[in-house]
Amino acid sequence: MSNSPIQIQLIQPDDWHLHIRDGKVMKDVLADTARQFARAIIMPNLKPPVTTVDLANAYQGRIEVNLQSLGVTGFTPLMTLYLTDNTSVDEVRKAKDAGIVGFKLYPAGATTNSDAGVSDIKRCHAVLEAMQAVGMPLLVHGEVTSAEIDIFDREAVFIDQVLEPLRKNFPELKIVFEHITTKQAAHYVRDAHTATKNNIAATITPQHLLMNRNAIFAGGIRPHNYCLPVLKREEHRVALLEAATSGGPRFFLGTDSAPHAKGAKEAACGCAGCYSAFNALGLYAEAFDGIGKLDKLEGFASFFGPDFYSLPRNTKKITLVKQAQSIPAELPLGDDTIVPLRAGEAIAWTLA
Numbered sequence: 001m002s003n004s005p006i007q008i009q010l011i012q013p014d015d016w017h018l019h020i021r022d023g024k025v026m027k028d029v030l031a032d033t034a035r036q037f038a039r040a041i042i043m044p045n046l047k048p049p050v051t052t053v054d055l056a057n058a059y060q061g062r063i064e065v066n067l068q069s070l071g072v073t074g075f076t077p078l079m080t081l082y083l084t085d086n087t088s089v090d091e092v093r094k095a096k097d098a099g100i101v102g103f104k105l106y107p108a109g110a111t112t113n114s115d116a117g118v119s120d121i122k123r124c125h126a127v128l129e130a131m132q133a134v135g136m137p138l139l140v141h142g143e144v145t146s147a148e149i150d151i152f153d154r155e156a157v158f159i160d161q162v163l164e165p166l167r168k169n170f171p172e173l174k175i176v177f178e179h180i181t182t183k184q185a186a187h188y189v190r191d192a193h194t195a196t197k198n199n200i201a202a203t204i205t206p207q208h209l210l211m212n213r214n215a216i217f218a219g220g221i222r223p224h225n226y227c228l229p230v231l232k233r234e235e236h237r238v239a240l241l242e243a244a245t246s247g248g249p250r251f252f253l254g255t256d257s258a259p260h261a262k263g264a265k266e267a268a269c270g271c272a273g274c275y276s277a278f279n280a281l282g283l284y285a286e287a288f289d290g291i292g293k294l295d296k297l298e299g300f301a302s303f304f305g306p307d308f309y310s311l312p313r314n315t316k317k318i319t320l321v322k323q324a325q326s327i328p329a330e331l332p333l334g335d336d337t338i339v340p341l342r343a344g345e346a347i348a349w350t351l352a
Contacts, residue, residue: 006322007352008294012314013281013301015040017139017178017203017254019273020063020077022046024334027066029259032277032331034067034075036351038314041078041139041254044104049082049116052091053098056081074316078309080104080139084116085123092130101309102137102176103127107145107162117141121162128170137174137309142185143229152213155229156184163188171195176308177202179256181229183239189250190243201308203254204244206283207274207341212237223265224339227258228272244300245293252304255280261336278331278340285320285349319352 018040020029033040042063044050050059056079063077081087081095083103095103106117118124131138143154144161167175172195180186180202189202205227213231216222225231243251257280258273265271276283281301288297306313324346330337 008285008297008320009317010298010320011302012038012316012318013253014038014305014314015255015257015280016176016252016305016309017041017043017205017256018277019043019045019256019258021259022059022062025259025261025336026063027070028331028333028338029257029277030063030066030072030075031070033257033280034070034072036277036279036281036318038074038316039076039078039311041080041101044080044082045106049084050080051082051084051087051116053081053094053100056095056100057098082106082116083118083124083127083138085119087124087127089126089130092127092136093134096134096136100136102139103131104139104141106141107143107158121166125169128166128173132170132173135174135310137176139176139178141229142177142180151230152232155180155182159184159188167192167200172199174199174308175201178254179203179205179208179229180240180243181208181232182236186236186239186243186251190246190248192250198249198308201250201252201304202243203256203305204240204251205254205256205274206276206280206287207231208237209241209244209287210237210283223267223270224341224343225274226265226270226272227256227274230272241287241291245288245291245296247296247299249299249304249307251300252308253284253301254305259333259338261333262330262339263336265339274341275331275338276341279325279327279347279350281318281320281351282325282347282349283341285322286347289322289349320349321352322349324348325350 108117212234215225257277260271
C-alpha cells in the first residue's frame with residue numbers, strides 16, 4: 001500500500017485581486033505571488049493612487065524590474081486604474097487602447113488608501129457610459145461608508161443603495177463585485193439577471209472562506225485576521241463557500257492579499273488586510289477539500305476569471321500536495337517583517 005500524499009493537478013491559476021504595494025516591499029510580495037500564479041490584477045491604491053495610463057505604465061515598469069531581479073519569467077501583471085470623481089472619458093478610451101484591464105471603484109474612505117475614491121457614483125456617469133461602450137470592467141469595493149451604517153451591514157446596504165441602481169443605469173457594464181463577504185452578495189451575484197450573458201461576477205478571498213468574525217477575537221484581538229471588508233458571521237462564510245464550490249462561473253479566485261508590516265498591524269490603530277500570498281493556493285485547497293469539493297477548485301481558480309475578462313486560459317499545470325506545511329511566524333517585507341495568514345500554524349495543502 002502506498003503512503004504517498006494525495007496530489008491534484010490544476011491549470012495554473014491567476015489572482016484576480018492583489019495588492020503588491022511599491023518600493024522595497026514589492027519584491028518580497030511578488031516572489032510569493034509569482035511562485036503560484038501566472039497573472040494577477042494589480043490594485044491601484046498606492047499613495048498617490050494610479051489614476052492614469054501614464055502612472056500605470058510607470059508602475060508596471062517598476063514591477064517588471066523587480067520580476068527581473070527575482071529571475072521570474074512567466075508572470076504577467078494586469079494593470080488597473082483608480083476611479084475618481086475627476087476621471088475623464090478620454091482616459092477610459094486611452095486605458096482601453098493601452099490594455100488596462102479595469103477601473104477600480106473605491107468609495108471614499110472605504111479601505112486602505114481610499115481617501116481619493118469616488119464621493120458619489122453619480123459624478124462618474126459619463127465615465128461609466130464610456131466604460132460600458134468599450135467593454136471596460138468596473139471592479140467594485142462593495143461597501144457604503146456612511147457612519148450611521150454598521151460595519152457588518154455595509155456590503156448588504158451597498159447592494160441596495162449603489163450596485164442595483166448602477167446595474168439598472170448601465171445594464172451592459174461589466175462589473176466584478178470584489179472580495180464579497182456576505183450571503184446577500186453571494187446570492188445577488190448568483191441570481192443576477194444580466195443584459196449580456198456574462199457581465200457580473202465576484203471574487204472571494206481565502207480568509208472569507210476559512211474564517212468567520214470570531215477569528216478576530218479568539219482569546220484577544222487578532223490583528224492579522226482583520227481585513228476590510230471585515231469577516232462576517234458563520235452563515236455568511238458558509239454561503240461564500242457554497243458559491244465558490246458551486247461550479248458557477250460568476251465566482252472566481254481573488255486573494256485580496258494585502259501586505260502591511262508587522263508593526264502597522266500590531267498597533268493602536270492597526271491596518272486592515274490579511275497577507276495570504278505566501279500559500280494562497282494551499283488555503284483555497286483546504287477550504288474546498290474541507291467540504292469534499294476539490295473537483296470544483298480548478299474552475300474557480302483557473303478558468304472562470306480569464307473567461308470573464310476575455311483572456312486566454314493558462315496552459316501550464318501545477319501540482320498541489322496534501323502534505324502539512326508550517327507557515328512561518330514572520331516573513332521579510334523590505335526593511336520590516338510581515339505576519340502571514342495562519343502564521344505559526346500548519347496547513348494541509350501546499351504547492352509541489
